[in-house]
Amino acid sequence: MAEIDRMLEANEQWAEQFPGSKPVRPARKVAVVACMDSRIPLFGVLGLDIGDAHVIRNAGGVITEDVIRSLTLSQHALGTREIVLVHHTECGLQTTDDVSFADAVERATGRRPPWAARTFTDVDDDVRESMRLVRESPYLLSHEVRGTVYDVTTGRLREIKDPAAPHHSQARGGPLQQGQDPAR
Ligand SMILES: [Zn+2]
Numbered sequence: 570m571a572e573i574d575r576m577l578e579a580n581e582q583w584a585e586q587f588p589g590s591k592p593v594r595p596a597r598k599v600a601v602v603a604c605m606d607s608r609i610p611l612f613g614v615l616g617l618d619i620g621d622a623h624v625i626r627n628a629g630g631v632i633t634e635d636v637i638r639s640l641t642l643s644q645h646a647l648g649t650r651e652i653v654l655v656h657h658t659e660c661g662l663q664t665t666d667d668v669s670f671a672d673a674v675e676r677a678t679g680r681r682p683p684w685a686a687r688t689f690t691d692v693d694d695d696v697r698e699s700m701r702l703v704r705e706s707p708y709l710l711s712h713e714v715r716g717t718v719y720d721v722t723t724g725r726l727r728e729i730k731d732p733a734a735p736h737h738s739q740a741r742g743g744p745l746q747q748g749q750d751p752a753r
Contacts, residue, residue, distance in 0.1 A: 588619065591619055591620030592620060593647065594647050594648045595620065595621055595622050595623055595643075595647065595648070595649055596618075596620050596621050597617075597621045597622055598648055598649045598650050598651060599621070599622045599623070599649055599650075599651040599652070599653060600622065600623040600624075600625060600639075600640055600643040600644075600649045600651070600652050600653070601615065601617075601622050601623065601624050601625065601652075601653045601654075601655060602625045602626075602630050602632065602636055602640070602652065602653070602654050602655070602699070603624065603625070603626050603630045603654070603655035603656075604626065604627070604628065604629050604630040604655065604656055604657055604660060604662075605626045605627055605628055605630075606657055606660065606661070606721070608657075608721045609655065609657055609719055609721070611624055611626075611655065614655070614719060614724070614726065615653070615655075615726075622649075623639070623643045623647070623649055625639045625640070625643075628661065628662060628686070628687070629656070629660060629662040629687055629688075629689070629695070630654060630655060630656050630699065631687045631695075631699060632699045632702035632703055632706075633687075637706050637708060637709075640652065640703070640706070640709060641706075641708045641709060644709055644710045644711060645710060649711075650710070650711040650713060651711070651713050651714075651715075652703055652711075652712075652713065652714040652715075653714075653715055653716075653717065654696055654699050654700065654703075654714065654715070654716035654717060655717050655718075655719055655726070656692050656695055656696050656699070656716070656717070656718050656719070657692070657718060657719040657720070657721055658692065658718065658719070658720050658721050658722065659721050659722075660689075660692065662686065662687065662688045662689055663688070663689060663690060663692070665686070665688055666688050667685045667686050667687070667688050670686040670688065671685075671686070692718050693718065693729050696716035696717070696718060696729040697716065697729060697731050697733070699716060700714050700715075700716045700729075700731050700733070700734070701731075701733060704733075715728060716728070716729045716731065717729060
């Protein structure tokens with residue numbers, strides 16, 4: 570447990586230049602769902618400041634029941650409306666598959682996980698699948714979601730166009746303009 574000591578030390582410097590408290594409601598009314606990958610410093614990548622956005626991360630940035638729980642709280646209790654997805658190139662979830670991973674866990678521990686690892690091969694498809702799952706959630710106030718892939722070798726974000734999106738927004742009364750709040 571050496572890392573925690575380094576972190577506590579680093580925090581001393583952080584606290585000395587800390588700008589002070591901000592409101593609990595994210596100033597830019599946006600929630601970001603992203604992979605936990607160590608090479609994606611989200612605040613820098615997206616130009617976010619303290620207090621700007623909710624950040625929800627897991628392996629793959631996939632939309633799980635617990636991500637929906639966080640998004641629902643983010644929207645109903647804390648006022649966010651936009652959802653931005655950040656998946657990325659060279660994801661660890663592309664290095665295995667659900668069955669092989671469950672096999673490996675079972676071999677190592679004697680227990681087979683009841684959940685799927687949610688591995689994938691095509692990152693663009695994975696982003697579209699995540700956008701679909703967000704749109705299909707019945708608990709959200711706003712289904713305004715856009716998805717991106719972050720290139721870990723260049724630092725650039727690439728937006729994934731979703732053919733399902735225009736159809737969906739038509740069904741909800743016409744395409745949304747950027748920045749428009751569908752809940753108002
Ligand atoms: Zn990843």
